[in-house]
Amino acid sequence: MLFLPTELTPVGVAVDLVVLTIRQAQLCALAIKRTAAPFQRRWALPGGFLRAGEDLGAAASRELEEETGVPAGQLLHIEQLATFGAPKRDPRGRVVSVAYLAFVAAELLPQAGGDAAHAAWLGVDALLVAPMAFDHSAILTMAVERTRAKIEYTNLATVFCGATFTIAELRAVYEAIWGETLDPANFHRKATSMPGFVVEQVGKRQTGEGRPARVYTAGSAAQLSVPIRRGR
Amino acid sequence: MLFLPTELTPVGVAVDLVVLTIRQAQLCALAIKRTAAPFQRRWALPGGFLRAGEDLGAAASRELEEETGVPAGQLLHIEQLATFGAPKRDPRGRVVSVAYLAFVAAELLPQAGGDAAHAAWLGVDALLVAPMAFDHSAILTMAVERTRAKIEYTNLATVFCGATFTIAELRAVYEAIWGETLDPANFHRKATSMPGFVVEQVGKRQTGEGRPARVYTAGSAAQLSVPIRRGR
DNA sequence: TCAAAAGTGTTGAAACTACACCCATGA
DNA sequence: TCATGGGTGTAGTTTCAACACTTTTGA
Numbered sequence: 001m002l003f004l005p006t007e008l009t010p011v012g013v014a015v016d017l018v019v020l021t022i023r024q025a026q027l028c029a030l031a032i033k034r035t036a037a038p039f040q041r042r043w044a045l046p047g048g049f050l051r052a053g054e055d056l057g058a059a060a061s062r063e064l065e066e067e068t069g070v071p072a073g074q075l076l077h078i079e080q081l082a083t084f085g086a087p088k089r090d091p092r093g094r095v096v097s098v099a100y101l102a103f104v105a106a107e108l109l110p111q112a113g114g115d116a117a118h119a120a121w122l123g124v125d126a127l128l129v130a131p132m133a134f135d136h137s138a139i140l141t142m143a144v145e146r147t148r149a150k151i152e153y154t155n156l157a158t159v160f161c162g163a164t165f166t167i168a169e170l171r172a173v174y175e176a177i178w179g180e181t182l183d184p185a186n187f188h189r190k191a192t193s194m195p196g197f198v199v200e201q202v203g204k205r206q207t208g209e210g211r212p213a214r215v216y217t218a219g220s221a222a223q224l225s226v227p228i229r230r231g232r
Numbered sequence: 233m234l235f236l237p238t239e240l241t242p243v244g245v246a247v248d249l250v251v252l253t254i255r256q257a258q259l260c261a262l263a264i265k266r267t268a269a270p271f272q273r274r275w276a277l278p279g280g281f282l283r284a285g286e287d288l289g290a291a292a293s294r295e296l297e298e299e300t301g302v303p304a305g306q307l308l309h310i311e312q313l314a315t316f317g318a319p320k321r322d323p324r325g326r327v328v329s330v331a332y333l334a335f336v337a338a339e340l341l342p343q344a345g346g347d348a349a350h351a352a353w354l355g356v357d358a359l360l361v362a363p364m365a366f367d368h369s370a371i372l373t374m375a376v377e378r379t380r381a382k383i384e385y386t387n388l389a390t391v392f393c394g395a396t397f398t399i400a401e402l403r404a405v406y407e408a409i410w411g412e413t414l415d416p417a418n419f420h421r422k423a424t425s426m427p428g429f430v431v432e433q434v435g436k437r438q439t440g441e442g443r444p445a446r447v448y449t450a451g452s453a454a455q456l457s458v459p460i461r462r463g464r
Numbered sequence: 465t466c467a468a469a470a471g472t473g474t475t476g477a478a479a480c481t482a483c484a485c486c487c488a489t490g491a
Numbered sequence: 492t493c494a495t496g497g498g499t500g501t502a503g504t505t506t507c508a509a510c511a512c513t514t515t516t517g518a
Contacts, residue, residue: 011318012408013328015244017277050243056317056328067336083330085245094330095246100317113489168470171385186508210469211515226506400497419479420498436488442496443488458479 012095013058016047018066018081018134018143019102021109021121022160022176027147028121029140030067032133038091039133043122045140047097058081060100067119070108077103079157081143089135099139101146107162146150148177152227155197158218166205166213167191170198178230190228195222244327245292246370248279249311250375251339252335252406253353253357254392259379260353261372263297263364267350269325271365275354277372279329288312292332302340309391313375321367331371332379339394341382378407384459387429390450398437398445399423402430410462412459422460429452 001100019030046067050059057080061072070076078100085096109121111191124144151157151174158165160173165224171187191198204212240326251262265273282291289312293304298359310332317328341353348449354377383389383406390397392405403419423430428451436444 011243011245013245050317050328052326053319055319056315063471078315081290082312085282085330087285087287096282096330097316098328139273166470183508183510184469185471185473185510192471195508206516208469209467209517211469211471229507398497415482416496417483417498417500422480424498438489438496438498441490441494443498445497461480 009095012090013050014047014095014097015050015056015062015063015146016044016045016084016099016139017063017067018099018140019064019100019104019162020124020147021104021106021145022173023106023121025172025175025176026123027144027177029124029143031127033118033119033120034065034133042131042133042138043127044133045099045136046119050098056098057100057210058130059087060098060102064100064102066109066126069110070104073109075159075163077156081139081146085140086135097139099143099177101143103156103159104121105160105162106122110219149228151177152230153224154222155218155224157228158198162216164201164205164215166207167198168207168213168217170216174228180231186189187228190226194221194224194226195219199226234280234415235406239270242326243321244325244350245282246279246327246329247282247295248277248289248329248351249292249295249334250277250331250372250393251296251300251336252356252375252379253336254337254339254405255353257361257404258355258357259376259409261353261356261359261375262350263359264299265350266365272361274352274365275368276365277331277368280352284299284328288330289332292318292330292334296334300336300340302336307337307340307391307395309388310369313371313387316367316371318367329366329371331375335379335388335391337392337394347439366453380462383426384462385456386454387456389460390430392464393450395439396447396449398439398447399430400445402448406460412463422458426456426458427451428457 015067021028030046033144034040034044046063048063060078064078065071072078081099081101082137083098085092088097107175124140128140157170157173161169167188169183170191171182171184175181198216199219201215201217203215205215208213251428263277264278266272266276268276278295280295282288292310296310297303303308313331315328315330319326321327336446356372360372389402389405392402399420400416401422403414403416407413409456430448431451433449437446437447438444
């Protein structure tokens with residue numbers, strides 16, 4: 001283990017982001033349409049190179065704020081997903097990319113699709129059938145799988161809701177991410193009885209027709225003692 | 233997103249390994265005693281720099297074989313753990329390290345402690361109380377947590393056993409990794425009734441006193457339909 | 465009064481824990 | 492025959508899915 005930099009091939013270190021939110025009952029990811037070669041006109045994940053003296057997580061947070069305008073904070077989750085480093089993944093040179101996964105509440109996002117037509121929120125299923133730039137389809141696939149698994153045993157689904165939400169809104173998050181419907185009665189019982197999952201607030205809210213629902217905020221239990229289950 | 237290499241700080245990309253096995257009913261990791269500065273005489277994880285044109289996973293497998301003599305194959309598991317890239321994690325320069333987690337059956341390992349005194353299998357608890365080189369304590373901590381969680385819902389505990397094993401030997405793996413005892417009767421029922429977890433072989437084996445036990449091999453189900461549970 | 469969504473009750477099935485008990489071997 | 496660990500039986504408890512039913516609102 002001799003040292004830098006003589007024996008080393010030049011390697012670029014990049015950070016790519018899978019930013020997920022829920023729009024129109026669909027799990028959506030932020031995608032950027034490439035305007036230059038390689039992979040011109042294909043969709044790509046937002047990302048960029050690591051800066052001098054910058055921590056990996058800091059680079060990811062910086063990119064997230066640049067692309068969405070949302071500063072790192074409470075109604076937001078960001079975690080490292082995996083690192084992709086196949087020798088030929090970028091035709092221009094050797095680039096190792098550390099992928100991050102972020103969840104953002106839709107209510108925090110600017111109304112429009114972003115700056116011009118080159119950035120868009122696209123449903124992940126639609127995005128995955130189109131060919132994406134680089135190995136970004138593989139990154140997105142892994143991100144969606146991780147997300148589907150993670151909301152089972154953590155309270156991270158609450159991040160997709162705003163600061164306050166009803167149990168039905170929280171259930172809609174699970175249904176959008178898993179693509180299956182859940183029994184409203186059983187989900188309600190489970191969510192409200194799980195210690196630390198959600199915290200009841202004063203007041204009620206009506207979302208369309210029917211009886212108004214109680215309002216909750218996210219609880220403090222990051223790990224759920226009993227998982228929320230998908231179909232078996 | 234202009235390109236390489238002008239705007240980039242020189243970054244070294246390394247691969248570090250957490251290699252786990254079970255010895256004397258203890259979860260043990262392979263550690264290397266550093267002989268040079270920095271962190272001279274501290275324990276470090278095995279690792280090295282990524283080579284030109286080499287995939288990350290290939291670099292990890294290569295390091296694993298170099299350090300343990302075990303070629304990548306059946307009785308072995310290796311997966312990416314996480315990437316560590318704090319700016320000051322290596323005092324000699326900027327190094328981003330992709331950590332991998334490997335499980336090896338003890339029976340595959342050479343009998344002695346390895347080549348000389350600078351490599352050793354140490355119990356993870358003992359290793360974690362001593363100060364390690366770089367941020368390797370953090371990497372090892374994450375590896376142990378991942379391992380403890382992962383054997384709950386996958387069949388990876390079988391990797392720590394040899395090609396064939398008894399249910400009691402498999403139970404001993406869980407007990408070593410979790411540091412708690414499990415009910416032999418209930419564990420036996422669960423392991424043998426789980427579809428695809430273990431496959432019964434002809435023959436029996438006696439491990440010390442008592443009735444000889446049936447012999448099994450690992451089944452094909454990577455994910456267990458119902459988790460093996462630790463104490464709640 | 466009706467439709468719709470929120471929320472509670474109930475029941476039968478399944479899974480789990482704890483532990484009693486039998487089986488097969490060596491000493 | 493005793494000690495030891497392998498393996499099966501079983502009873503009480505807990506969890507869960509399914510769905511009936513009540514509550515609260517707007518139209």
